[in-house]
Amino acid sequence: MTEATKETPAPNAEIEEEIETVVEIDEAEEAPQSFTVTLNIRRYDPEVDDEPRWVDYDVEMYPTERILDALHRIKWEQDPTLAFRRSCAHGICGSDAMRINGRNRLACKALVKDFDISRPVYVEAIKGLPLEKDLIVDMEPFFDSYREIQPFLQASSKPERERHQTIEQRARFDDTTKCILCAACTTSCPVFWTDGQYFGPAAIVNAHRFIFDSRDEASQVRLDILNDREGVWRCRTTFNCTDACPRGIEVTKAIAEVKQAMMRGVKL
């Protein structure tokens, strides 16, 4: 579409992750300098392409800008056909989970300064869900798994006011209430990649949120659902999900707690 655009071969499957801050920001209050970042994006338009293809884009960026800003700059200034989901742009809505340099992140929480920009930044759709177009995948299988674990409070009492819950009881499941259903965890899981039937970390996280809620009475129902051959026992504790979670949820720990609850009962 533009001169900056050129086809490149697919990168190595394993791309090393750069987590250290590569671009130093001056402490002094000077205007930060912009620089050119190359994004290598895996494009796919089913109406045109037989196979996905990697395309380079050069973008002028400031260190504290987000990868989402880079994608917008490409879409708005170079190639408006680029398709991706986004909404809130600050890590709350969960729309823009994608694979950036081989690791799942939200594009709106991935800052340019955290990447080695001497090399291209590789951006592709999250893995394990059907690719629809460019960075967009079909989220329905993901939400199907979520819905299966009965993600809603089940309590028979009809209180006149609020149900009481101590600060400690509330804290017991706080971590898993943070989930924004972005699918970064589930689509980083090697088990999910090879077995799409596996419930996946996000569904288990959301089961955990209710299993350990003192007000809920259906813990056993959810534990039975997850005691399935496609349930928690498929987890191989690779910690990819914990690394991927943009909300900092200790996903692997939550899965382990669900496993323990199956063996020893729920301790609130």
Next chain:
Amino acid sequence: MATLKKNSTAGEIRDGIHYHQHDVVIVGAGGAGMRAAIEAAPHASTAVITKLYPTRSHTGAAQGGMAAALANVEEDNNEWHTYDTVKGGDYLVDQDSAEILTREAIDAVLDLENMGLPFNRTPEGKIDQRRFGGHTREHGKAPVRRACYAADRTGHMILQTLYQNCVKHGVNFFNEFYALDLVMAEVDGKQRVAGVVAYDLATGDIHVFQGKSVVFATGGFGKIFKTTSNAHTLTGDGVGIIWRKGLPLEDMEFYQFHPTGLAGLGILLTEGARGEGAILRNASGERFMERYAPTIKDLAPRDIVARSMVQEVLDGRGAGPNKDYVYLDCTHLGAEVLEEKLPDITEFARTYLGVDPVVERVPVYPTAHYAMGGIPTNNDAEVLADNETVVPGLYAAGECACVSVHGANRLGTNSLLDINVFGKRAGVNAVEYSKTADFVDLPSDSAGEVVGMLQQLRDGTGEESVAQIRKELQEAMDMNAQVFRTEETLTRATEIVAGLRDRYRNVKIHDRGKRFNTDLLEAVELGFLLDLAEVLVLCALNRKESRGAHMRDDYPKRDDENFMQHTMAYLSGDPHSSTAVDHIRLDWKPVRGGKYEPQERKY
């Protein structure tokens, strides 16, 4: 490699258009839409059409709390809450509506708790409450703990809880369906609702949803501004659809700027931070709100705080290399309060500004946040065709609607309340209406206008860029229609918007495909933004006084004699005529007063 989206949502296909029939059709799946769906789905066939997956809605970005006089931690009652809401809204609030809002607030919070919402708790296990701007005890004597909250993720928890309960009730969602038109038809000389036309983003197909009743819950339009807390997707589509149908919009000039956006970015930092004790300081470290609101200081309503911040910057007391922001000082709160009660905003400051609120002051500046105006409704969430006449079967709730419970300035935590109280009312009433009403026959070419509009955009031969026009619009609005306005700036904005509207007719769409054509989507969204910006600016020009969020430097006083009334804007001519006054007629609607007589607003 790719699979087609599972099509359980196909409906019946005639001439390439998909047709669906549901008793209740809800447009939008944020807080108000889903709260309505929870009432509607168990009692009537209900479809929810939503541009985004429901959990992506911007209700999830709300942070600080939801107001209700539960009196769980100190004395409070809903009469005080009503007074605060009326005074906070600079007396442009319809007082009977505010009474409903605050009275039903208590059940609204308890409903959410019963549905599973994990509120923060008091040591006794009750729902905890915190302070928030403009919420006071005994009619302004001191701040009161009224905001029910879940850390600084209250909106996230509300959105998740409502979605969870929609899953429980098996609500029929049409995800990533973009509503583009409301179908009306004349029955016995009266305009009635027949349905909604939507565009399926995944396939590019057009769907017509025939409904007995239709609920609009489409949110706001913050993207007319550059610096905003709003999501990219908040483009006023629902408000724009109503406007293009010739139905009026109310109080569009009243747009709220939230005081504490991250400087330069606009990302929201909750007022709950100040509720927990954070303080605004200028470059020299002075707690300047003591000068502007001596009694409740940093917990004054948002319009006053935002204006005070801008005034500090204008007077040269701003901080930073360009002296263009002030500081939110949380350093005295301690790491524990920040991590426990304000974890998300702490992380936002660290991530996006590299500033640690535990030890550093956070650069902040006002950010476009919330539309007080919108689609006029009565207390039953029924949409109005003029000052009194109801459009049978049509409802609106949430930010897209104007009841008006927020008047000229909304209090923090009253919007999460609004979506629950009036979302519920919309759902209940839409079901009741559908029980007795028949389907209105769809006009023969009900999707015609949408098909034509999309075709025209897709086939356009112009060279104008959607992104460029949107950028110029947003910059012009920030420059000329923000916290301080004058005849001169608003006139300039009017001219710029008119020019952009002309150019919009020559936009170029690069993506000619059908699947996930987000290029086309952004072009359509821009059309709505331009329409609403035009209305907003014209209404702002017309209101020659200062009230709530609408501050006219050239008319700095509130003028109750002439302007104690709601603005009503009507599309009255060819929307393509380049001068706004040629196709927009402005009228007034009386404010429903009550026991609170207008007084000078001091805090």
